[in-house]
Amino acid sequence: xxxxxxxxxxxxxxxxxxxxxxxxxxxxxxxxxxxxxxxxxxxxxxxxxxxxxxxxxxxxxxxxxxxxxxxxxxxxxxxxxxxxxxxxxxxxxxxxxxxxxxxxxxxxxxxxxxxxxxxxxxxxxxxxxxxxxxxxxxxxxxxxxxxxxxxxxxxxxxxxxxxxxxxxxxxxxxxxxxxxxxxxxxxxxxxxxxxxxxxxxxxxxxxxxxxxxxxxxxxxxxxxxxxxxxxxxxxxxxxxxxxxxxxxxxxxxxxxxxxxxxxxxxxxxxxxxxxxxxxxxxxxxxxxxxxxxxxxxxxxxxxxxxxxxxxxxxxxxxxxxxxxxxxxxxxxxxxxxxxxxxxxxxxxxxxxxxxxxxxxxxxxxxxxxxxxxxxxxxxxxxxxxxxxxxxxxxxxxxxxxxxxxxxxxxxxxxxxxxxxxxxxxxxxxxxxxxxxxxxxxxxxxxxxxxxxxxxxxxxxxxxxxxxxxxxxxxxxxxxxxxxxxxxxxxxxxxxxxxxxxxxxxxxxxxxxxxxxxxxxxxxxxxxxxxxxxxxxxxxxxxxxxxxxxxxxxxxxxxxxxxxxxxxxxxxxxxxxxxxxxxxxxxxxxxxxxxxxxxxxxxxxxxxxxxxxxxxxxxxxxxxxxxxxxxxxxxxxxxxxxxxxxxxxxxxxxxxxxxxxxxxxxxxxxxxxxxxxxxxxxxxxxxxxxxxxxxxxxxxxxxxxxxxxxxxxxxxxxxxxxxxxxxxxxxxxxxxxxxxx
Numbered sequence: 001x002x003x004x005x006x007x008x009x010x011x012x013x014x015x016x017x018x019x020x021x022x023x024x025x026x027x028x029x030x031x032x033x034x035x036x037x038x039x040x041x042x043x044x045x046x047x048x049x050x051x052x053x054x055x056x057x058x059x060x061x062x063x064x065x066x067x068x069x070x071x072x073x074x075x076x077x078x079x080x081x082x083x084x085x086x087x088x089x090x091x092x093x094x095x096x097x098x099x100x101x102x103x104x105x106x107x108x109x110x111x112x113x114x115x116x117x118x119x120x121x122x123x124x125x126x127x128x129x130x131x132x133x134x135x136x137x138x139x140x141x142x143x144x145x146x147x148x149x150x151x152x153x154x155x156x157x158x159x160x161x162x163x164x165x166x167x168x169x170x171x172x173x174x175x176x177x178x179x180x181x182x183x184x185x186x187x188x189x190x191x192x193x194x195x196x197x198x199x200x201x202x203x204x205x206x207x208x209x210x211x212x213x214x215x216x217x218x219x220x221x222x223x224x225x226x227x228x229x230x231x232x233x234x235x236x237x238x239x240x241x242x243x244x245x246x247x248x249x250x251x252x253x254x255x256x257x258x259x260x261x262x263x264x265x266x267x268x269x270x271x272x273x274x275x276x277x278x279x280x281x282x283x284x285x286x287x288x289x290x291x292x293x294x295x296x297x298x299x300x301x302x303x304x305x306x307x308x309x310x311x312x313x314x315x316x317x318x319x320x321x322x323x324x325x326x327x328x329x330x331x332x333x334x335x336x337x338x339x340x341x342x343x344x345x346x347x348x349x350x351x352x353x354x355x356x357x358x359x360x361x362x363x364x365x366x367x368x369x370x371x372x373x374x375x376x377x378x379x380x381x382x383x384x385x386x387x388x389x390x391x392x393x394x395x396x397x398x399x400x401x402x403x404x405x406x407x408x409x410x411x412x413x414x415x416x417x418x419x420x421x422x423x424x425x426x427x428x429x430x431x432x433x434x435x436x437x438x439x440x441x442x443x444x445x446x447x448x449x450x451x452x453x454x455x456x457x458x459x460x461x462x463x464x465x466x467x468x469x470x471x472x473x474x475x476x477x478x479x480x481x482x483x484x485x486x487x488x489x490x491x492x493x494x495x496x497x498x499x500x501x502x503x504x505x506x507x508x509x510x511x512x513x514x515x516x517x518x519x520x521x522x523x524x525x526x527x528x529x530x531x532x533x534x535x536x537x538x539x540x541x542x543x544x545x546x547x548x549x550x551x552x553x554x555x556x557x558x559x560x561x562x563x564x565x566x567x568x569x570x571x572x573x574x575x576x577x578x579x580x581x582x583x584x585x586x587x588x589x590x591x592x593x594x595x596x597x598x599x600x601x602x603x604x605x606x607x608x609x610x611x612x613x614x615x616x617x618x619x620x621x622x623x624x625x626x627x628x629x630x631x632x633x634x635x636x637x638x639x640x641x642x643x644x645x646x647x648x649x650x651x652x653x654x655x656x657x658x659x660x661x662x663x664x665x666x667x668x669x670x671x672x673x674x675x676x677x678x679x680x681x682x683x684x685x686x687x688x689x690x691x692x693x694x695x696x697x698x699x700x701x702x703x704x705x706x707x708x709x710x711x712x713x714x715x716x717x718x719x720x721x722x723x724x725x726x727x728x729x730x731x732x733x734x735x736x737x738x739x740x
Contacts, residue, residue: 096125125617166250167504450464
């Protein structure tokens with residue numbers, strides 16, 4: 001029986017769900033937040049993070065204690081360790097362990113009582129903060145930003161076309177398999193619908209609207225209005241309307257090696273920017289720029305810049321932190337403002353780097369998380385060179401063999417088994433040291449970005465950072481893919497591996513990674529089922545079923561009939577938001593969507609009450625203002641319209657304008673508050689990844705509270721940075737609500 005996929009129905013369901021989820025997650029999570037204690041109301045102001053390792057947050061925060069029967073609140077500062085749980089744009093801060101408390105304005109006899117009360121109250125409380133605020137505030141944290149050493153940045157073949165074109169890419173030499181119950185065979189190793197008549201040997205390519213015919217898989221392809229009716233019935237869905245004219249049909253360019261296509265609508269149209277310092281091509285989706293002083297041209301592909309004097313090349317890779325200074329001056333509101341995220345040092349790039357530090361997390365129910373692994377025959381494993389790890393090559397699941405134990409990753413969750421064939425159970429511990437050695441040249445490299453944080457008899461706390469979705473921070477900018485080519489597996493089935501090139505992948509600061517097709521809507525026919533399934537094609541099940549352009553679901557990225565200049569990968573906030581809203585789409589966002597929240601995997605999630613261990617949630621009083629900070633010495637300050645005030649004698653007074661040099665300018669932090677990453681962190685791993693899984697209660701979450709921190713002078717510099725970060729986070733939060 002032939003099954004047809006309705007793209008409009010899929011899009012409607014997915015769109016409604018996405019809009020509901022985003023509207024929920026974009027709600028303002030206001031500060032300060034309140035906790036009721038036996039002595040009175042504890043008011044906690046927005047935390048000021050100092051480090052983030054995995055899901056363990058080290059931070060300080062200002063607070064005020066409104067003690068019953070006391071006229072004036074008591075202000076102080078505390079340092080704490082906590083675990084964070086993320087759900088799209090909402091972060092829950094839980095399991096708070098207070099490590100240090102300062103009460104500059106309290107009496108000596110009250111300090112012990114206040115400290116014990118605060119510690120007890122916070123241990124049973126959770127707070128919520130938006131991802132926008134948390135990531136912005138991490139800018140002031142002591143983070144080691146280390147870029148990857150073994151990323152491959154060789155330029156793919158870059159083809160320029162002045163005709164509206166689509167790149168038909170094959171994953172190596174075209175491979176054919178019979179289509180069940182038909183006279184056709186299909187090419188498996190392409191995301192396009194390509195079939196061959198077994199009798200005439202004619203090949204046919206379809207977008208659902210346009211049809212093409214060729215005598216050879218590599219072309220040339222000619223558009224036709226008369227494709228075989230029986231083949232049309234296999235490919236077209238009820239929503240497809242075959243073209244009645246070939247006038248607007250795109251040209252087909254074919255490649256069987258890593259290639260990127262830069263297509264323009266006619267001859268390139270160069271426009272001036274920044275008083276002529278830069279020129280850019282306006283009638284293409286690909287960022288294509290010329291620096292006038294040197295005459296060098298630059299194109300941006302998968303987050304990587306390549307430079308050449310001429311289109312024919314050769315094209316050389318240029319790091320995002322080595323671009324001409326004029327790139328930093330590209331106006332955010334310009335037609336190419338979105339590519340500032342790929343220019344190191346810009347606000348957009350810095351924020352992308354901060355976003356990459358925060359993991360997506362989930363509490364997984366042990367008894368609900370199931371995994372079945374299908375192999376093409378008996379399991380076959382290959383060693384990862386230079387490691388103690390082997391991986392299964394003849395399956396779509398990422399299965400590792402380490403020290404005679406099997407581990408598998410599915411949608412950001414680790415499973416384990418004593419046998420390659422199962423049964424599989426959720427892993428509450430993984431061999432981090434061995435996994436961390438997997439290099440980027442391996443197709444299972446992305447598993448190094450999935451962690452097991454903690455566990456109870458009922459649930460396992462897990463998380464992943466964007467590297468699992470093949471997105472990496474690289475010298476100050478986000479890039480997509482490792483650049484390595486991973487050969488597919490051929491047998492009875494075909495298992496492709498995630499590519500870096502050929503999918504027109506681009507990043508903008510507002511939607512994350514998006515996959516384009518260079519020309520028209522829906523040219524990828526991911527929904528084609530050929531009557532009998534995928535025709536022995538098995539997509540590589542990394543990243544929640546995501547493979548390149550999406551063998552699992554339709555790709556709906558661009559809008560309009562001709563999309564040159566209309567990609568959501570390039571542009572500015574207003575134009576991109578308008579296009580996405582007009583099309584009622586969320587984009588195919590790689591690295592922003594939470595895998596754990598997808599409908600297919602949501603049954604695994606523990607209820608919020610279980611996940612948060614029945615902690616009491618702090619509340620917000622809208623009459624309070626989020627204007628109190630703690631500097632690194634524990635001095636409490638209030639921001640009064642840009643002027644700092646300190647608390648003394650029960651009231652706010654103008655703070656000293658300079659640091660008091662008669663007092664210590666710095667203080668050593670206790671060992672419970674590490675200020676940098678462990679020295680054992682592998683150099684090939686990004687700073688977002690912990691080098692080992694924290695134990696159930698990390699050593700930095702102890703109950704030893706140091707109350708003797710010496711008072712340093714007022715640190716205006718750190719306070720100013722914290723204020724700027726808090727304002728930036730609030731602005732990003734507001735933009736997110738406005739966009740959604």
